[in-house]
Amino acid sequence: MLETVFFYLFGGLAVLAGMGVVLAHNTMHSVMFLIFCFFNAAGLFFLLDAEFIGIILILIYVGAVMVLFMFVIMMLDVNRAKLREGFLQYLPMGGIIAVILLVELIASASSGVFVSDEMVQAVHLGQEVNNTVEIGKELYTKYLLGFEVAAIILLVALVGAIVLTLRERKDAKYQNISAQVNTRKEDRLRKVKM
């Protein structure tokens, strides 16, 4: 009973926060709503006994990703009036697609697959089951290939970000370290007769 109440609390707040992200006028408010949404999603994970994933969601997404996001938004000069240009032009097409999607999702949600008994009944784990250990075991054994490939994807992201941003500029002034080290007194010092 209590679990159901909390499920609807977290779920409902997550949906409201999600709407807030889209509807908020101030971009910073959108980010705040998104953070709130993540907290509620973490709450849902806690209800499923997946406390590790819940905490990771808060630590990584709220703690790291969203902070970076905020920096980016603060540095961008977002012109909302300009963003709204062409809103009416794209509204009909976008609206049609949105309505079709909504109908599809409602149809699939009400078709019975997500309300059959076995699907809604989350099985609670015993006290002795350690989330972190179990995830670790699965990740480093059965899902090892995916784990390794994910590592390579991160490497590519790293290399890509550097390649696209780091360029030697021809007009920039660089230190010539070997010249600095090899310099002698005679090069720099000049005796002037007074």
Place this chain on the structure above:
Amino acid sequence: MANVTFPFPFPANMEILLPEIIIAVMAMVILLFDLFVSKEKKQISAWLAIATCIAAAITTVNVTGSESMMTFYGFFVQDYFAAFTKLLMLAATVFGIILSLDYMKEETNIGEYYALMLFALLGMMLMVSATNFITMYLGVELMALSVYVLVGYQRDVLRSSEAALKYFILGSLSSGMLLYGISFLYGTTGNFDFNLIGEALANSGDSARTATLVGMLFVLAGMAFKVSVAPFHMWTPDAYEGAPTPVTAFMSVGPKVAGFAILMRILVDAMPALEHDYVTVLLWMAVLSLAVGNIAAIAQRNIKRMMAYSTIGHVGFVLLGLIAASPEGYAAILIYMTIYLFMTMGTFAIIILMRRDGIQGELLDDFAGMSKVRPGYALAMGLMMFSLAGIPFLGGFWAKFAVIAAVIDAGHLYLGLAAIMFSAIGAFYYIRVVKYIYFDEERVAFNFSDNVLMKATVALTSIIIVVIGVYPDPVMDVCRMALAGLV
């Protein structure tokens, strides 16, 4: 599943992963190697990358047996089908690197360029060997992420950055759609494995049907983005035009082969129960792609944009093979991809050769009167264009013939006729290029940079499409054999 015992068994058959391991290791070696060599010797990276591809091709052939083998607890499969598509992608990468040799010479950070190409290749190879959505999605992302960076590699060129950004944003959206669809399929079947999903869908009742269909739609839409099928083709012309030309050549073949190969696996293994539904969806996608690709190309003055629409049109033809949903259809896709590889690489090699002292040479007008200056290249370009148009007794004809025959065999007569009609419309813009080359007066001074390897690429691809055109049987037999692992 939660009770994993230790020590966990070491994955059996690890040797079938050897080509991928070679490529991953060598890509990282090239990344490091580039740091330690002087500017003049940076080109060695390219040769290393070519050597890597050749080594990977040899190991691919050697580790593939007639039985399909799995490793990593069934997450990775190696069979004739995977091996054949991998060889195609390796060939595409080697051609891509050869085309880059001169083109990218003046760029800085050239080592990372070749490393990223290898990483993209690695992602594609993982895709075609995937047996479940996890390996497949990771492969897709690895490929896509590398190609985004490659598209934007010329950071100082505005259109290159613009193309990369457009491609990245739409690509991320499509990845989201793909994942959303996968989550629906996981929700209804409780599995990521293609075969197990197929079994679950075959046994599931009507209650799950709507949700499964939504999942299937999203997966198809996500993959359609990646292989630029209309109506998900919007990024293609801009990305193709803005990308460095060798990257355009690479991305118009490699990711398409990988995308269609994995689509075939998904449709054959996971969705046989939904055949009627996905055929309906693909049917409209195919008609739209054929229409958009062949009609919109007529209006293009830039040959790279024209080739982008040409790709969309060809992808429409390839979809016919999926719609046929028969071994003949799938074999036809492999035949199409093989021939398309050579046609595209040859065409882009000539487009790259057109670049000279500050002129991009990408406008159709730039090709005017080429036959008087360089009859050899003009002849090759003419052959490529006729082949792309599907004129009989060149490679491209057999490719189109195979898919259309398969789709008519499967009972879609009108679709086959529509494809023939659009092919005829498309022939107009291909042959227009030939008209510029042979019947127009020279407008600009030609000054080809004569690289032996580029010449060899042009000559090789032209000879191959003529040979396949005259005698297609060996290629068709190999493609039919390659289906062994799939059906």
